[in-house]
Amino acid sequence: MIPTSWYLFVAAALFCLGLYGVLARKNAIAILMGVELMLNAVNINLIVFWRYWGAKEVAGPAFVIIVLAAAAAEVAVGLALIISAYRRRHTIAADEIDALKG
Amino acid sequence: MLNEWLYIGLFILVAAALPGVAIFLAGILAPKKPNLLKDETYECGIETVGESWIQFRAQYYIYALVFLIFDVEAVFLYPWAVAFNALTLYAVLEGVLFILILVGGLIYAWRKGALEWI
Amino acid sequence: MNFLQVVFILTSAVTLGAAVMVVTSHRMIRAALWLVLALFGVAILFALLQAGFFAVVQVVVYIGAIAILVIFAVMLTRHAMQDEGAQVNRGWWAAVLVALGTFAGLAFLLLNWAGIGSSLGELSADEARKLIPQMGQALVSADAYVLPFEVASVLLLAALIGAIYIAREKNPQV
């Protein structure tokens, strides 16, 4: 018997840590890691509320799988962009990649 | 249900402890006589030039990338396969369509030469 | 305080600690390895929630694929940041404020939520086993999630093509 609120607070803390990573870090890969943490926090919440409503509605879990696909796509394209930017400008600091034209 | 996961959790601990304890014990039994030459990075007797973290080609990344996409695809398909009895032919074809869309990705990667080892 | 609660507290402490290291670690490769630990902690949380399928999927996709991709990317771009000097922007204190503010807001919402006193009991084996077939059915049935399902496959296809197009070396030199 674990209180629902414990899970939700852990998820909230994870989300805020990820948010800090996204906002504060310079390295673009670190920013992506922060996004991963935030997505994980969201997934925990979805599963917790699936349990909270008695594990009958399958909407939460189905959404988790869709989030998974989105996370995979985001990481794949994001890291590819970072590698490409690195190859062209030899930096992956997010605030230095500011020109729209390669 | 939770009992099975308790077993898995304990199994993780045991499976990590077995080699861990063995390595620890051997570390006590074994001689320890380090010297400068012995702790050198092993490169067939030649001295290491430059730092060890060399640059890599993006090819490794592309393999991992295609793998990630197909892994996620498989995660979608496993529940579909488990629920197979309850599915209509239409629902099965939805799953097949899902696979065929991603086959397009495989063909693209193949055509672009992304799967070639250079 | 029962056994499950102790496991929960240990797991979440490790997860959050690892997450802190992910966002503060100076060496990117260390941050990536801490990320693996944080993701594993989340997998254990899923197992505690009796969503065993997602615990396993978390390991398959996040640790087995995404973390490896991140490590590859870190190694490929290693020379860029040299892991020295400031790893955070000048406005990092603003980021701290925003994160703390968000947490305070979420905590405020949670504390005022009607279900705050509830706790999650144990599902029966049958109930827990129903999840996967139910989900498999819902993902491909027309009155549920077939559209997101197919859109997800198109999304993955687009990501695959886009990422290969971007990451491929234009003039491969050996």
Add this chain to the structure above:
Amino acid sequence: MTVEWFRDPVNFITNWLNQFLLGWGLPAGVVAFLMNLIGAGLVATGAMLFCILLIWYERKLYGRIQDRLGPNRVGPWGIFQPFADMLKIFAKEYITPRGADVIPYNLAPILAVAAVLLIWAVIPFYNGAAGANLNTGALYIIAVGGLGELAIILAGIASNNKYALLGGFRAIALLLSYEVPMVLALLVPVLLARSMGMNDIVQAQGDVWYIVMAPIAAFIFFLTSVAEVGRAPFDIIEAESEIVAGFNIEYSGLKFGMFYVGEFLHAFTVSVLFAILFLGGWRGPFVDQVPVLGAVWLLVKTGVTYFLIILLRGSMPRYRTDQTMSLAWKILTPLALAVLVLTAILDKALVGSSDLVRGLALVGMNLVVWFIASRLSQASYRRSHPVEPPIGHAPVINPLVDEIGGVLE
């Protein structure tokens, strides 16, 4: 009572121990914890100890394949050779290279063994004797395989050695490539059994084994398993003559021994998995009367599969990296996708017909797919290897000779 003991010893002993501990007045939760701990400990240690015997068996067999005697000095037929080796390796010094990242460096060999051992948590030894009958067994195996890859990455990154890093990355690229067809091939038995649980998959093979109904999936799973283990012919990832042993180059003493043990144990473990998924697991004559007999059948089937893996190692030349990669991406993956799609459609289309018709249709489909695939691969081989007759010589017909670049005079 004695009959009961004979038929199902594991459950008998479990029940007895359970009652015994409860009789001591321990709370039920503590008893469950202890029981699980004992079970996990026994299975894991048993697998590790069995591995020692396995090393002897494999070396003996491998010796015979190469027209040698194999170990024959220590004890009868050299059976104590692995123990002698073990004692030796226990007394070897650990050499940690300068600049190594100590925690990941030491974690890697532990993880390499643990990742293999963890598979044993879901293996049904006979009906009713599985550690955990998870309803996600098949995916669990894939997940644990991912942990093994993590061990290789850790070893490569932490060793502070160019060869280790390069070898580690090559190994990961290869393992990831082979995991794609493996995941897809594993979907076929899951689809036929309508369950991911390992015991459910064995239960579903009552009438006919899946190696008959899904031979191509079995073939792909077998090949990819061998590749995941890193065995010949796919051992380019740790080929001594190519990249000085790859990711484990900086390991010595028992830390290296752990990678070695992990490889042997992995080879045996994938044999068990193959026997469960495609050879009917514990199914065999008289298992309904005497369930424990299932463990014997499982061992026999595993032995046959393991024998095949050793034969493959002993008789095949090593593939080049580009050949290995082409095999995974251009042959096995499309084949697995085709078989998966056709199996799904056929299975649903023939839903009303008898099991016999369904089975025959699946077998026929597999044969047709195999025929088409072999034709296609032959055609593409001929396209990429045009036979150019050397001047003054007869054209080379033997493709094998063409491959090694030699010319029959």
